[in-house]
Amino acid sequence: MPETKSTESWLPPEFRPGLVSVVIPTFNRAQLVCETVRSVFAQTCRPLEIIVGDDASTDDTLERLRDLESECPDGVTLQSFGGEKVGACPLRNRGAALSHGEYLMFLDSDDLLTAPALEQLRHSIQSSGADVAWAPWRDLYPDSDVCRLNAPVSRTFSEDWLSDLIRGEWLATCAVLYRREVLNRIRGWHEPVVLDGDFDFNVQLGATGASLSGSDGVVSYYRRGGADQISEQNFLQKTEHTHEVLRRAEAALDSRDAWTPARRSAVAARYFESARMVWYYTGAAEKFEELAGEAKRIDPSFKPSKFWYRWIASVAGMRNAERVAAVGRKLFR
Numbered sequence: 001m002p003e004t005k006s007t008e009s010w011l012p013p014e015f016r017p018g019l020v021s022v023v024i025p026t027f028n029r030a031q032l033v034c035e036t037v038r039s040v041f042a043q044t045c046r047p048l049e050i051i052v053g054d055d056a057s058t059d060d061t062l063e064r065l066r067d068l069e070s071e072c073p074d075g076v077t078l079q080s081f082g083g084e085k086v087g088a089c090p091l092r093n094r095g096a097a098l099s100h101g102e103y104l105m106f107l108d109s110d111d112l113l114t115a116p117a118l119e120q121l122r123h124s125i126q127s128s129g130a131d132v133a134w135a136p137w138r139d140l141y142p143d144s145d146v147c148r149l150n151a152p153v154s155r156t157f158s159e160d161w162l163s164d165l166i167r168g169e170w171l172a173t174c175a176v177l178y179r180r181e182v183l184n185r186i187r188g189w190h191e192p193v194v195l196d197g198d199f200d201f202n203v204q205l206g207a208t209g210a211s212l213s214g215s216d217g218v219v220s221y222y223r224r225g226g227a228d229q230i231s232e233q234n235f236l237q238k239t240e241h242t243h244e245v246l247r248r249a250e251a252a253l254d255s256r257d258a259w260t261p262a263r264r265s266a267v268a269a270r271y272f273e274s275a276r277m278v279w280y281y282t283g284a285a286e287k288f289e290e291l292a293g294e295a296k297r298i299d300p301s302f303k304p305s306k307f308w309y310r311w312i313a314s315v316a317g318m319r320n321a322e323r324v325a326a327v328g329r330k331l332f333r
Contacts, residue, residue: 010188011096015180020118021101026109027055028284030064033109037068037078040107045118046075051098052109053091054082089189089197096188104178106198108187110176111225112140117219121177130213131182132205137175140221142185152218160208165199166249166266173198174220182210193245195238200245207252215231235281242274243291250298268299279310292318 022040023084026033032179033052038048054061054068065080072078079098092106103122107113117135124133139150185208186201193200248269253259275291278284295302304321 009184010093011099011180011184014100015102016047016100016210017102018046018100018122019049020103020105020122020177021054021096021099021107022048022050022107022118023092023095023099024050024052024107024109025055025088025095026052026057026061027088028057028059028061029109030057030059030061031258032204033061034064034068036107036109037065037070039112039114040118041071041073041074041076041117043108043113044116045077045122047103048076049099050076050079050120051095052077052080053095053314054080055087055091056082056085061127062245074268083252085193087194087220089191089193092197093191095186096183102179102180104183105176106175106201108223111138111172112221112223113174114217114219114221114238116217118177118215120215120219124215125177131210131214132202133215134175134212135215135217135219137172137220137222138218140223142223142225149221153222155213155214157212159264160260161212161309163260163262163266164202165202165206166263166270167268170199171202172220172222174222175201178205182208183222185210190248194242195234196245199242200248203245204252205251206255207249207258209253209258214331236278236284236287238293239274239278239287242270246270248292264299265302270296271298272302272304287316 001168024033024036032134036053037050040048052065054065062080062082071079081098096104096106103118103125105118105121120135122135124130124135127166134155136152136154138152141150153172155164155171157164157169161169182205186204189197190200217284249267253263268320271291272295275288278291279288
């Protein structure tokens with residue numbers, strides 16, 4: 001059964017009905033965060049509050065944000081805060097603790113909202129009775145002269161959206177709105193998880209039985225760029241965070257007696273996919289074996305989906321199956 005509240009609330013219990021709070025962490029993005037805030041100013045949804053947490057920026061981020069307060073349209077408030085460098089997840093928690101909205105969005109400081117985004121997402125929650133709403137977004141690639149937009153990114157969720165999420169139906173934070181009530185089923189953003197914080201946050205909510213609704217219509221532009229390129233070092237670090245998120249998901253499902261065969265299969269498949277990605281990007285054989293072993297631990301019946309892979313692994317082991325897969329990628333790409 002879904003929990004109704006956490007024993008340790010991270011959000012104030014009082015809120016303004018209908019109000020949407022947008023929490024934005026930022027660091028050294030003075031120009032970009034101002035563009036992001038202005039995209040929230042342009043929303044058709046009212047009332048709104050915007051809370052920006054600055055992570056000890058060395059540029060003029062806070063000064064420019066305070067100048068923006070004079071531009072607030074009717075029905076919109078903007079406040080900003082800063083201090084010691086703590087990271088994005090702690091800033092999201094601190095910003096949420098200052099919020100008063102019935103609904104919350106956690107928006108990154110380089111992403112942009114379309115004008116009807118928050119109204120569309122709020123309506124989706126209100127009309128469906130769901131706890132969480134999402135909608136399509138578009139990836140934005142800023143080049144030197146022009147900005148390139150990819151086709152809308154959508155997702156396909158079954159009734160058990162947690163299993164789908166674990167398997168890889170990732171959601172961009174700029175395309176998700178939460179009902180305040182459901183957020184108090186968990187204890188906020190898990191601050192030690194840096195690279196997979198949004199995945200962890202949504203998995204923890206899904207494990208409580210939170211319901212999800214979707215709608216048509218692009219709600220945001222998710223900015224991508226050079227920082228998204230994967231290096232060996234940061235991919236290994238990301239894998240460690242993914243590993244922690246999956247262990248936390250296991251613990252949440254254990255504590256709520258919320259396991260199903262589909263969820264067990266999904267967790268095992270995500271462990272195995274992480275193992276394959278580690279091998280592909282870094283060749284870290286020991287980490288590959290560790291994560292592949294986690295897949296078998298969580299689901300002893302787990303088998304790779306492709307027949308040829310299973311056959312090679314049964315004869316020569318998974319490492320050699322990965323070597324064959326690597327050769328195949330080079331030949332057919």
